Amino acid sequence: MGGYVGELLAVTLIAVILASSLNLMVGYARIYSLAHASMYGIGAYTGALIAIHYTPNVFVVCGSALLAGAIGGTILAGLAIRIRFEYFLVASIGFQIIMQDLFNNLGVTGGSGGLSVPALTLFGIQLTSSNESIAVLAIVTAIALGVAWMVRHSPWGRAIIAGGDDEVAASAFGMRTHDGRFSASAIAGALAGVAGAMYAYQMAYINSTTFALNESVVIMAMVIIGGAGTFVGPIIGAVIVTVIPELLGFFVVNPTDSGLLQTLLYGLILVIMMRFQPAGLAGFFRRSGPPRETPGIESDTATKQESAL
Amino acid sequence: MTENGLVVSHVYKSYGAINVINDLSFTVKEHSITALVGPNGAGKTTVFNLITGTDPLDSGMVSWKGTVLTGLKPYVIARHGVARTYQDLRLFGSMTVRENVQVVMETSFKDGFGHRKKMIRERTDSILKSVGLLGVGSRRVEELSYAEKKFLSLARLLATTADLLLLDEPASGLDSTSQGDFVTFVRSLPTHAKTVCLVEHNLELVRNLAEEVIFMDSGYALRKGRPEDIMKDPELGAIYFGGVHEDE
Incomplete structure (x- = not known):
C-alpha cells in the first residue's frame, strides 16, 4: 500500500490516536484542552531528535515520545487542578501558543525549517517501505485504543469518569479527583506524544505548522463530532474529519476552493452537532428507548407534613 | 477530648x-x-x-x-x-446504574477485598436488588425515573464501608409507596451497624x-x-x- 491511499490511511490512524487520547481528557475527566497539538508536537520533536541523534529504534523512539508527552500532559494537569472549565480552556490555548512558539524558534527543533526524520528500525531492520510503516502504525494505533478501552473499563478509569461527572460527589465517596485529572492528562499526553513520533516517522519531515492551535481545534472537533465520553465516538470523528475533506478534493477542481470548503464544512458540522446532536455521532448508536414513566413522584407532601404536626 | x-x-x-x-x-x-x-x-x-x-x-x-x-x-x-446523599442526587450521569454503585465500591474496598472482581460484581448485584434496581443495571442514569434515581443514590451509600x-x-x-420502601430500607440498615x-x-x-x-x-x-x-x-x-x- 503506498502513495495517496497509504498516506491518507496513515494520517487517519494518527488522527484516531489523537482523538481517542484527547477523549480521555474531554470525555472522561472533563478537562477541556485546546493544547493537544502541543503534546503531539512534543512527541514528534522528541521522537525525531532521538531518531536523528541517538537511535532510530522504534521502541526507543516511541518510548521517548511517550514519556515526553506524559510529562507535557502532567504539566498541563497541574493547570487543570487549579483552573476549571472555561478558564482552563483559555489557559490551555496559552500553553499551546507557548509550545508553538518554542517549536518554531528553538534551535534544536530546526526552527521554521523543521527537521528531516530518518526511517525507524525494528530489531535492526530499517522500516522503509510503505507497507512496513503502515503496519507499525496500525499496531501502535491498536495499542493506543487498547489503553483507551482499558481506561474506560477499569476501576481507576471509572473513578476518573466519576470525578469528571461530579467532582463534589466523587470526592465525598473517597475518590481523589485530582489524581484522576492528573492521570487522564498524563495518559492523553503520552498517547498524543506517540502519535507525534509516528507522524514524524511517516512523513519523514516535521515543522511547527503541523502542531499549531488550529490542529488542536481540529482534534477537539473530532472528539465532539464523534461523541465525547464514548469509546467509538472519537474513532468515528477522526475518520470523518480526516477523510471527508479529502473526498471534497475530488469534487472541487480549484484547490483554493477546497480549502475554503473544508473550513466552512468543519464550522457547519460543529454548529449543527452542538445544536441537534450534542452527544455526537456515537449518540445515534446509544440505546435511546422512550422516556421511562416516572412512578414514585408524590403530590401530597405538603398535606402530609401539615397533618403530621 | x-x-x-x-x-x-x-x-x-x-x-x-x-x-x-x-x-x-x-x-x-x-x-x-x-x-x-x-x-x-x-x-x-x-x-x-x-x-x-x-x-x-x-x-x-x-x-x-x-x-x-x-x-x-x-x-x-x-x-x-462518613457518606452522604444530596438533595439534587449528584449521580454520575455518564455511567450506567451498575457503574454508579461499582465505582463507589471499588473506591471503598481499595485494599484487602479478596477475589475483588467477582466479589464486587456479586455485591453490586446484591445492592441493586435490595433497592429494586437490578433489572435496570445496564441503563444510563438519565433513563431512570426520579424515584429510581433516588434509590440509586441510596444504593451508592450501601456500596461504601461508611458507618x-x-x-x-x-x-x-x-x-407513599416509595416512601414505604425507603422506610424499610433505612430500618434494615442497623444490621450493617x-x-x-x-x-x-x-x-x-x-x-x-x-x-x-x-x-x-x-x-x-x-x-x-x-x-x-x-x-x-x-x-x-x-x-x-x-x-x-x-x-x-
Missing part, C-alpha cells in the same frame, strides 16, 4: 455577611437514627456540607467516633466512614423513623428530643410553618 458518635461542637459558618450556622452544637449517638428538621434556610444541608468537608468551618469542631474531621479533605472524611450515613431529604418527591442522620421535611416520615429529632432554625439547634415531643411543641410548629421566630 472527643466523644464517640457524631459530635458537632460550637460550629460557626457564614457566607459573606450572612451567618448560616451560629454556635451549633449537637451529638448523634452511634447506631441511632436522628433527624434534623426546621424551616427552609435553617442551615440543615449546610451542616451536612460542613461535616463532609465540602465547605470548611469558620470555627468549631466536628468529630466522628473520636476522630476530628475538621480541616480534613472530603475524600479523607469519606475514608473515616455514618447523612441523608439529605431522602424522601422528597417520592410517593450504621448510624443515620437525615434532613427531612416530611414530618410523618420523621416520626416513623427517627429516634431523636434536632430542631434547627437560623443556624441554631433550638431543641433536641423525641419526635413526638418536638412535633407537639406549638412554638416549634409556629416557627416551622409560620416563619415565626423566637424574637417575634
Whole structure:
C-alpha cells in the first residue's frame, strides 16, 4: 500500500490516536484542552531528535515520545487542578501558543525549517517501505485504543469518569479527583506524544505548522463530532474529519476552493452537532428507548407534613 | 477530648455577611437514627456540607467516633466512614446504574477485598436488588425515573464501608409507596451497624423513623428530643410553618 491511499490511511490512524487520547481528557475527566497539538508536537520533536541523534529504534523512539508527552500532559494537569472549565480552556490555548512558539524558534527543533526524520528500525531492520510503516502504525494505533478501552473499563478509569461527572460527589465517596485529572492528562499526553513520533516517522519531515492551535481545534472537533465520553465516538470523528475533506478534493477542481470548503464544512458540522446532536455521532448508536414513566413522584407532601404536626 | 458518635461542637459558618450556622452544637449517638428538621434556610444541608468537608468551618469542631474531621479533605472524611446523599442526587450521569454503585465500591474496598472482581460484581448485584434496581443495571442514569434515581443514590451509600450515613431529604418527591420502601430500607440498615442522620421535611416520615429529632432554625439547634415531643411543641410548629421566630 503506498502513495495517496497509504498516506491518507496513515494520517487517519494518527488522527484516531489523537482523538481517542484527547477523549480521555474531554470525555472522561472533563478537562477541556485546546493544547493537544502541543503534546503531539512534543512527541514528534522528541521522537525525531532521538531518531536523528541517538537511535532510530522504534521502541526507543516511541518510548521517548511517550514519556515526553506524559510529562507535557502532567504539566498541563497541574493547570487543570487549579483552573476549571472555561478558564482552563483559555489557559490551555496559552500553553499551546507557548509550545508553538518554542517549536518554531528553538534551535534544536530546526526552527521554521523543521527537521528531516530518518526511517525507524525494528530489531535492526530499517522500516522503509510503505507497507512496513503502515503496519507499525496500525499496531501502535491498536495499542493506543487498547489503553483507551482499558481506561474506560477499569476501576481507576471509572473513578476518573466519576470525578469528571461530579467532582463534589466523587470526592465525598473517597475518590481523589485530582489524581484522576492528573492521570487522564498524563495518559492523553503520552498517547498524543506517540502519535507525534509516528507522524514524524511517516512523513519523514516535521515543522511547527503541523502542531499549531488550529490542529488542536481540529482534534477537539473530532472528539465532539464523534461523541465525547464514548469509546467509538472519537474513532468515528477522526475518520470523518480526516477523510471527508479529502473526498471534497475530488469534487472541487480549484484547490483554493477546497480549502475554503473544508473550513466552512468543519464550522457547519460543529454548529449543527452542538445544536441537534450534542452527544455526537456515537449518540445515534446509544440505546435511546422512550422516556421511562416516572412512578414514585408524590403530590401530597405538603398535606402530609401539615397533618403530621 | 472527643466523644464517640457524631459530635458537632460550637460550629460557626457564614457566607459573606450572612451567618448560616451560629454556635451549633449537637451529638448523634452511634447506631441511632436522628433527624434534623426546621424551616427552609435553617442551615440543615449546610451542616451536612460542613461535616463532609465540602465547605470548611469558620470555627468549631466536628468529630466522628473520636476522630476530628475538621480541616480534613472530603475524600479523607469519606475514608473515616462518613457518606452522604444530596438533595439534587449528584449521580454520575455518564455511567450506567451498575457503574454508579461499582465505582463507589471499588473506591471503598481499595485494599484487602479478596477475589475483588467477582466479589464486587456479586455485591453490586446484591445492592441493586435490595433497592429494586437490578433489572435496570445496564441503563444510563438519565433513563431512570426520579424515584429510581433516588434509590440509586441510596444504593451508592450501601456500596461504601461508611458507618455514618447523612441523608439529605431522602424522601422528597417520592410517593407513599416509595416512601414505604425507603422506610424499610433505612430500618434494615442497623444490621450493617450504621448510624443515620437525615434532613427531612416530611414530618410523618420523621416520626416513623427517627429516634431523636434536632430542631434547627437560623443556624441554631433550638431543641433536641423525641419526635413526638418536638412535633407537639406549638412554638416549634409556629416557627416551622409560620416563619415565626423566637424574637417575634
